[in-house]
Amino acid sequence: MVSLPLLVGFFGFLSASSPETARAPFQTRVDPACERTLPTHVVQSVSGRPGVTLIPRDSRVGAHGTCNYAISGRTIILSVAINPLTNPAFYESYQRNCGYEAPPIRVQGVGDEALICSAYGGGADHAVVVHKGRVVVVLQSTKWLDPRTNRFRESYFTTDQLTDLARTVVRKL
Secondary structure (H helix, E strand, C coil): CCCHHHHHHHHHHHHHCCHHHHHCCECCCCCCHHHHHCCHHHHHHHHCCCCEEEECCEHHHCECCCEEEEECCCEEEEEEEEEECCCHHHHHHHHHHHCCCCCCEEECCCCCEEEEECCHHHCCCCEEEEEECCEEEEEEECEEEECCCCEEEEECCCHHHHHHHHHHHHHCC
16 A cells, blocks of 8 residues: 555655656657757768757657657657766666676766667667766667668667767767
């Protein structure tokens, strides 16, 4: 049975949340900080694909990050999650997700610690996880779907490209 103080605390949290936060993971607008932190023209340049735009968080279409980049507003190619690290032990869960299929590779010179992941959280996408101070940033590439065969192909970004993008994000935190 749930205790009364726990319920009161939970509903107090909900009432203090903004409408956008209360509706998360579905949002109707893009966080303006996304363009300042990692501009779309940078993502477009690194990806080599035209028509890169920011789209709001919406897990129904795979836009799980704080900042989600898509081609022509439809095909998600990159998600960037910027999460506060409220407890230092939480970083261990990010490390476990990073080493799901293969051990993570440590990267020097990006934040306090950075890891390259071949399959973050069991997915088949490349990712870079960066720990800087009290923030964890996860940049995750999606795979390209070949419309002729309806099969996933290579990721839109290599781990080297994700690491370069992570450097850009971390410099602006």
